[in-house]
Amino acid sequence: MHTLTVAEAICEGLREEMERDPRVFLMGEDVGTTGGIFATSRGLLEKLGPSRVIDTPISEAAIVGHAIGAAVAGMRPVVECGGFVDFLSLTMDQLVNQAAKLRYMFGGKGAVPIVVRAAQGSGVKLAAQHSQSLEAWFAHVPGLIVVCPSTPSDFKGLLIASIRNPNPVVFLEHKMLYFVKGDVPDGEGLERIGVAATRREGTDVTLVSYSLMAHRCQEAADLLAQRGVSCEVIDLRTIRPWDREAVLNSVRRTHRLVVVHEAVKTLGVGAEVAATVMEEAFDDLDAPVVRVGAHDIPIPFNETLERETTPTVERIVEAVQKLG
Amino acid sequence: MASAKGLDGLPAAKWVDLYTIMVRIRLFEDRLIPLQQKGAIKGTAHPSVGQEAVAAGVCGVLEPTDYMVSNHRGHGHCIAKGMRTAGMMAELFGRRTGSNKGKGGSMHIADLDQYIIGATGIVGSGAPIAGGAALAAKLQKTGQAVACFFGDGAINQGVVFEAMNMAAIWQLPVIFVCENNLYALSTPADKMTALRQLADRAQGFGIPGVHVSGNDLRAVVRETRAALGRARAGEGPTLIEAKTYRWYGHSAMRPDTRSYRTREEELEWREKDPIALTRCVLSEAGILTDTKSAEIERSIAAEIDAAVEFAEGSPQPTLDEMFTDVYAPF
Numbered sequence: 197m198h199t200l201t202v203a204e205a206i207c208e209g210l211r212e213e214m215e216r217d218p219r220v221f222l223m224g225e226d227v228g229t230t231g232g233i234f235a236t237s238r239g240l241l242e243k244l245g246p247s248r249v250i251d252t253p254i255s256e257a258a259i260v261g262h263a264i265g266a267a268v269a270g271m272r273p274v275v276e277c278g279g280f281v282d283f284l285s286l287t288m289d290q291l292v293n294q295a296a297k298l299r300y301m302f303g304g305k306g307a308v309p310i311v312v313r314a315a316q317g318s319g320v321k322l323a324a325q326h327s328q329s330l331e332a333w334f335a336h337v338p339g340l341i342v343v344c345p346s347t348p349s350d351f352k353g354l355l356i357a358s359i360r361n362p363n364p365v366v367f368l369e370h371k372m373l374y375f376v377k378g379d380v381p382d383g384e385g386l387e388r389i390g391v392a393a394t395r396r397e398g399t400d401v402t403l404v405s406y407s408l409m410a411h412r413c414q415e416a417a418d419l420l421a422q423r424g425v426s427c428e429v430i431d432l433r434t435i436r437p438w439d440r441e442a443v444l445n446s447v448r449r450t451h452r453l454v455v456v457h458e459a460v461k462t463l464g465v466g467a468e469v470a471a472t473v474m475e476e477a478f479d480d481l482d483a484p485v486v487r488v489g490a491h492d493i494p495i496p497f498n499e500t501l502e503r504e505t506t507p508t509v510e511r512i513v514e515a516v517q518k519l520g
Numbered sequence: 521m522a523s524a525k526g527l528d529g530l531p532a533a534k535w536v537d538l539y540t541i542m543v544r545i546r547l548f549e550d551r552l553i554p555l556q557q558k559g560a561i562k563g564t565a566h567p568s569v570g571q572e573a574v575a576a577g578v579c580g581v582l583e584p585t586d587y588m589v590s591n592h593r594g595h596g597h598c599i600a601k602g603m604r605t606a607g608m609m610a611e612l613f614g615r616r617t618g619s620n621k622g623k624g625g626s627m628h629i630a631d632l633d634q635y636i637i638g639a640t641g642i643v644g645s646g647a648p649i650a651g652g653a654a655l656a657a658k659l660q661k662t663g664q665a666v667a668c669f670f671g672d673g674a675i676n677q678g679v680v681f682e683a684m685n686m687a688a689i690w691q692l693p694v695i696f697v698c699e700n701n702l703y704a705l706s707t708p709a710d711k712m713t714a715l716r717q718l719a720d721r722a723q724g725f726g727i728p729g730v731h732v733s734g735n736d737l738r739a740v741v742r743e744t745r746a747a748l749g750r751a752r753a754g755e756g757p758t759l760i761e762a763k764t765y766r767w768y769g770h771s772a773m774r775p776d777t778r779s780y781r782t783r784e785e786e787l788e789w790r791e792k793d794p795i796a797l798t799r800c801v802l803s804e805a806g807i808l809t810d811t812k813s814a815e816i817e818r819s820i821a822a823e824i825d826a827a828v829e830f831a832e833g834s835p836q837p838t839l840d841e842m843f844t845d846v847y848a849p850f
Contacts, residue, residue: 268652302630
């Protein structure tokens, strides 16, 4: 074991995969000389050279397009589009119409093994265009894989799994997590896409979340434990495909479910999880499923307003207590 | 017999091949509209009849392992790059024996085994994908080049600009082929750009831009070979604007052209039939006799008959096949 921040874990995963597999290369805005705006590729240009770590123009759609073309031609590109997930809005044609559908439209010939990394989430006072949580956009598209890790070891292990996956992966990194430290196993520490992690076992209620909110749910669970409520905390880690069995098995034991995410509540991942549980395990539920998500507003700049927009520990605790 | 002396440094047999490709495209596409109207071909199809010299002149001089990225008007490009007409016709019929198992249709017809990366139906979106394939070729030092087709409509798409710029700064082995057939569906190209020649766009990216008659096979071949030479020498991309004309409507679903084109203009361009022009040139060069060209036409007509028959006799995909090929296994 060694201790790394999330940013360091990403960087270590990238470096190890690039050293292992000559087909892997990193391409994006400011990934080379500065080592990435969140320092996730620090030192890689020096170590691996300019044909493996490629700085690009500010051309997000074409960055993803080039990744697709290179992937079909046998490479394993990892790309960044200016760092922020908000900028992926400029790449939606390439991601949704091209990467996600190429294999199907070609009748099973070809694959698009690309990883599109992006920082999402609020909390750093960057206002409405640099703070969104957009996983539901991508998760709605058959053909894409969407990964939202929460710990340094998962960031590394799932990044390696994403790079090795033969499909297009949207790899979402909450920017409040980059400096979170944790133990990372020595060796590659490969994790499996589509498998949730139970962060805490409990008997009264299941809290399902991912990314930064997986941490908030654990804080909420600590507080609730002091009040005699035993929470099971499930970190989905992957949004598409998501681990239905892990959630259903937990709900069959706790009989209560709260789904928490930072993205807006309306029409989000929480709705999908809630609906699935009601379709598959309605008789096991002792209370209606509750969702906790962001309010239906753009992320405001003001610090207090920003904090109150997305789920706080207090709101999670309150939601659990309301279940009765 | 035809002379074996060749033309413009290419052997006679190569020119006969290119001519045959043009005839194959013409006869394949001449079938589409009646078959679509009959209901045999589902959805839509965008015929490129009248533009055959561009597809044949570009793809015909690529190596088999060079990549090609096509667009919605892509049958000709795919035929010229080596796809079989039987599999293509079956695809247009939506059958499981189709080149894309009936899951792509006309707009996405492609075959990676022939180094064809799409057919995309989103105008201009193939340009960065072509650049990516070229980047892979450059990084892996394979010596492959990439031909990327798009139309005069796509020349105004931002992502095409982005791709040309990236190809220029990285000196990627791409040939951007702008088939200027004068209309983006109904919209005249000269009303949508202030340039007289679209090839002049290249100057803005610091890359060579050439304008050729897209109905002149020799000119297309000449400029493609020059661009390929630069690409393989590490000198980067070229924009070729090939001015041509689609004889038919925008698509099988929109066959009418009268609202935006005059009959006179259409007849004028029919006079410049690229196949007739090529036949003339090759016959004057002693490469193609009337007997040989008639023989080519007969044999291709039989091939297309067989393709239609194959498509008609092919099974529909089974319902469980709709769930396959979404993800590569992992």
